[in-house]
Amino acid sequence: MPESHVQSRSSSSFADAARGVVAMAHFAGERHWVPATSGNFSVRIDGRLAAVTASGADKARLTEGEVIEAEISGPKHPRASAEAPLHLARYAADAAVGAVAHIHTLPATVLSRRHEAAGVLRLEGWELLKAFSGIQTHETALDVPIVPNDQDTDRLAALVEERLKVSGPAYGYLIAGHGLYVWGASAKDAIRHMEAFDFLLTAQLHEEAAR
Amino acid sequence: MPESHVQSRSSSSFADAARGVVAMAHFAGERHWVPATSGNFSVRIDGRLAAVTASGADKARLTEGEVIEAEISGPKHPRASAEAPLHLARYAADAAVGAVAHIHTLPATVLSRRHEAAGVLRLEGWELLKAFSGIQTHETALDVPIVPNDQDTDRLAALVEERLKVSGPAYGYLIAGHGLYVWGASAKDAIRHMEAFDFLLTAQLHEEAAR
Amino acid sequence: MPESHVQSRSSSSFADAARGVVAMAHFAGERHWVPATSGNFSVRIDGRLAAVTASGADKARLTEGEVIEAEISGPKHPRASAEAPLHLARYAADAAVGAVAHIHTLPATVLSRRHEAAGVLRLEGWELLKAFSGIQTHETALDVPIVPNDQDTDRLAALVEERLKVSGPAYGYLIAGHGLYVWGASAKDAIRHMEAFDFLLTAQLHEEAAR
Amino acid sequence: MPESHVQSRSSSSFADAARGVVAMAHFAGERHWVPATSGNFSVRIDGRLAAVTASGADKARLTEGEVIEAEISGPKHPRASAEAPLHLARYAADAAVGAVAHIHTLPATVLSRRHEAAGVLRLEGWELLKAFSGIQTHETALDVPIVPNDQDTDRLAALVEERLKVSGPAYGYLIAGHGLYVWGASAKDAIRHMEAFDFLLTAQLHEEAAR
Numbered sequence: 001m002p003e004s005h006v007q008s009r010s011s012s013s014f015a016d017a018a019r020g021v022v023a024m025a026h027f028a029g030e031r032h033w034v035p036a037t038s039g040n041f042s043v044r045i046d047g048r049l050a051a052v053t054a055s056g057a058d059k060a061r062l063t064e065g066e067v068i069e070a071e072i073s074g075p076k077h078p079r080a081s082a083e084a085p086l087h088l089a090r091y092a093a094d095a096a097v098g099a100v101a102h103i104h105t106l107p108a109t110v111l112s113r114r115h116e117a118a119g120v121l122r123l124e125g126w127e128l129l130k131a132f133s134g135i136q137t138h139e140t141a142l143d144v145p146i147v148p149n150d151q152d153t154d155r156l157a158a159l160v161e162e163r164l165k166v167s168g169p170a171y172g173y174l175i176a177g178h179g180l181y182v183w184g185a186s187a188k189d190a191i192r193h194m195e196a197f198d199f200l201l202t203a204q205l206h207e208e209a210a211r
Numbered sequence: 212m213p214e215s216h217v218q219s220r221s222s223s224s225f226a227d228a229a230r231g232v233v234a235m236a237h238f239a240g241e242r243h244w245v246p247a248t249s250g251n252f253s254v255r256i257d258g259r260l261a262a263v264t265a266s267g268a269d270k271a272r273l274t275e276g277e278v279i280e281a282e283i284s285g286p287k288h289p290r291a292s293a294e295a296p297l298h299l300a301r302y303a304a305d306a307a308v309g310a311v312a313h314i315h316t317l318p319a320t321v322l323s324r325r326h327e328a329a330g331v332l333r334l335e336g337w338e339l340l341k342a343f344s345g346i347q348t349h350e351t352a353l354d355v356p357i358v359p360n361d362q363d364t365d366r367l368a369a370l371v372e373e374r375l376k377v378s379g380p381a382y383g384y385l386i387a388g389h390g391l392y393v394w395g396a397s398a399k400d401a402i403r404h405m406e407a408f409d410f411l412l413t414a415q416l417h418e419e420a421a422r
Numbered sequence: 423m424p425e426s427h428v429q430s431r432s433s434s435s436f437a438d439a440a441r442g443v444v445a446m447a448h449f450a451g452e453r454h455w456v457p458a459t460s461g462n463f464s465v466r467i468d469g470r471l472a473a474v475t476a477s478g479a480d481k482a483r484l485t486e487g488e489v490i491e492a493e494i495s496g497p498k499h500p501r502a503s504a505e506a507p508l509h510l511a512r513y514a515a516d517a518a519v520g521a522v523a524h525i526h527t528l529p530a531t532v533l534s535r536r537h538e539a540a541g542v543l544r545l546e547g548w549e550l551l552k553a554f555s556g557i558q559t560h561e562t563a564l565d566v567p568i569v570p571n572d573q574d575t576d577r578l579a580a581l582v583e584e585r586l587k588v589s590g591p592a593y594g595y596l597i598a599g600h601g602l603y604v605w606g607a608s609a610k611d612a613i614r615h616m617e618a619f620d621f622l623l624t625a626q627l628h629e630e631a632a633r
Numbered sequence: 634m635p636e637s638h639v640q641s642r643s644s645s646s647f648a649d650a651a652r653g654v655v656a657m658a659h660f661a662g663e664r665h666w667v668p669a670t671s672g673n674f675s676v677r678i679d680g681r682l683a684a685v686t687a688s689g690a691d692k693a694r695l696t697e698g699e700v701i702e703a704e705i706s707g708p709k710h711p712r713a714s715a716e717a718p719l720h721l722a723r724y725a726a727d728a729a730v731g732a733v734a735h736i737h738t739l740p741a742t743v744l745s746r747r748h749e750a751a752g753v754l755r756l757e758g759w760e761l762l763k764a765f766s767g768i769q770t771h772e773t774a775l776d777v778p779i780v781p782n783d784q785d786t787d788r789l790a791a792l793v794e795e796r797l798k799v800s801g802p803a804y805g806y807l808i809a810g811h812g813l814y815v816w817g818a819s820a821k822d823a824i825r826h827m828e829a830f831d832f833l834l835t836a837q838l839h840e841e842a843a844r
């Protein structure tokens with residue numbers, strides 16, 4: 001991702017935000033994290049608006065014309081994807097969230113289902129936890145919330161935000177049998193967090209296989 | 212795959228259909244799903260004809276000159292591959308089938324053999340089931356038929372079509388120790404379905420490894 | 423691999439053979455089958471000569487200048503790699519061998535060591551066995567010989583050729599903890615056979631993991 | 634990596650060394666061994682200086698402007714990464730070390746944690762051990778030291794160097810739950826050693842899975 005394509009949240013116009021959305025989508029597409037046109041991406045424009053991928057786009061080949069401007073707390077945009085509420089709820093709940101990515105990595109999908117009953121997956125002791133903004137040591141236990149899947153995404157978003165209010169600091173959550181939501185202060189941070197989750201969840205999958 | 216290379220079935224000429232065949236083949240080739248010149252691809256032209264990969268072509272590097280025009284219910288084309296009957300039987304049996312892909316993915320090959328005795332592999336509860344046209348919720352159980360392998364592809368095609376008549380809605384089937392057949396209304400849909408099956412079968416392989 | 427780079431054995435000059443060697447090396451390099459400058463490749467020129475990769479070359483970036491002309495039964499070429507005798511012994515023993523590849527795929531290395539005591543790895547019932555020239559049905563059991571590793575490659579070549587005399591038809595053999603030798607009538611066939619072995623050995627690795 | 638980008642240690646200027654650092658970083662980046670901006674790389678310039686990646690750079694897209702000139706035994710460079718002491722301690726301890734790479738491969742991370750209590754991971758009997766400079770036969774047991782992770786990298790570097798003084802010849806070491814340090818006489822050798830460790834540790838992971 002060219003650095004110039006990513007802007008800090010405070011100075012973002014729609015065009016800047018759309019470029020951040022495309023950068024996240026292409027990064028995820030190259031890794032095969034948005035199979036079968038799944039996944040979606042967004043970047044906050046300001047306190048009221050966010051740039052979000054339109055419904056039906058092939059994220060691996062996303063163009064800026066397939067990014068729409070959605071109101072964070074307003075009525076649904078006609079071209080918004082069914083999962084837009086899960087993005088917008090994050091912006092509404094936490095002013096520090098500048099970009100959100102939803103991806104379908106294989107370990108996220110497999111582990112989310114395996115640990116659904118526990119409601120949480122703990123990632124602990126790995127150096128790469130330091131890739132998350134604000135984590136300074138591997139001596140950290142990151143509890144990643146897991147929520148049950150639900151086709152009613154307004155209801156699902158409400159459940160997620162309830163969970164995040166009582167959990168410790170979070171960089172993402174899992175939807176069981178579905179995939180991963182991950183965020184950061186900017187598209188650049190969200191990309192780094194996607195890559196960190198993919199590495200850590202793959203390591204976790206291997207570690208569980210050896211038990 | 213450029214959008215312009217894929218046409219809806221009703222307006223397809225041979226040239227359009229051949230471009231769809233090449234798009235499917237290259238997509239599969241990039242993923243290493245047609246190892247050792249295996250695999251084959253077709254797109255329906257109309258009620259009578261389909262464009263099909265010729266015998267012996269390297270699908271990962273397929274050119275439009277290696278695509279032939281075959282009669283769905285007529286005599287065998289001299290350059291048709293041995294597996295052409297499995298494609299043509301799908302077009303004859305179901306007017307909604309616009310494109311067919313045959314690929315050799317690793318999880319398809321391994322799981323088809325492991326579950327051969329059961330005759331079916333159930334994929335259930337995964338969000339990515341929604342990538343199949345017409346599936347609206349993850350609360351779905353998709354039974355993928357598994358048939359024994361057979362070098363007599365006319366006999367195999369007849370067995371497959373018998374199985375598909377009595378199964379629920381299907382987007383593909385497995386041939387034990389061999390690979391996957393998958394279809395859709397268009398080349399674009401068949402590509403999305405290929406990618407969905409690859410993801411779901413890989414997830415299934417990991418889930419079975421943890422049992 | 424462009425078709426024009428591969429010639430049938432009877433008409434090969436050194437330049438043609440060297441192009442075949444480079445095509446095999448690049449194909450293997452793209453798949454990461456020649457890690458850490460390992461692996462080597464050869465194409466027969468005629469009954470007396472073969473084009474072979476020189477010692478020390480990085481096969482993934484091989485150039486034609488790094489291919490030498492070696493005598494099949496003559497004295498060692500000063501730039502020949504230590505493993506050249508294993509290539510040349512194949513040409514001396516079997517006039518149908520037109521190209522030889524030596525690669526270090528992960529499943530070949532792991533399975534060769536796991537089954538070393540048995541001296542053989544049986545691949546049976548897979549459709550992709552038909553990728554080997556002359557195999558017409560999946561109802562085939564291919565016994566791949568496994569020999570112990572040995573740094574004395576003249577002694578190792580003699581042992582291999584003894585084993586191949588008494589084994590059934592073979593397309594390759596494994597050296598325990600080391601890797602795979604594979605051949606065909608041409609560079610094109612050897613490439614197809616490499617890809618077939620990689621697929622089949624990976625499938626075998628998954629099948630054994632589920633036992 | 635173009636050959637011309639890598640120079641033997643004795644003739645390296647800063648520019649040559651920086652090119653070697655970039656070549657290592659790009660090689661590792663293409664393999665996804667530096668996820669989430671992790672990893673770092675260095676090349677010795679002479680007995681007093683080394684070229685080292687600056688803090689915060691995305692190694693997969695490293696430019697020469699992100700490489701700094703650090704004193705091996707002097708005060709910390711203001712742009713040096715927190716892990717620079719682990720590189721510099723290697724140059725100070727062993728005049729034969731010309732380049733150092735730190736990568737986060739998946740098998741290194743998983744196996745380092747699994748075998749932390751033993752303090753060592755033995756790699757034994759694999760042909761690819763010969764990829765390490767000076768190893769002439771597969772009949773070799775290479776004991777790779779494992780040290781506990783520590784955010785105090787000066788203390789960690791001291792512990793590592795103590796361990797390396799009493800271990801046999803080493804080409805790298807593991808930090809538990811963290812990753813791999815690997816070195817060689819030149820950037821070219823360090824790249825070959827990275828690739829060898831990745832192959833051997835992946836093979837080891839598969840071998841342990843079958844126990």
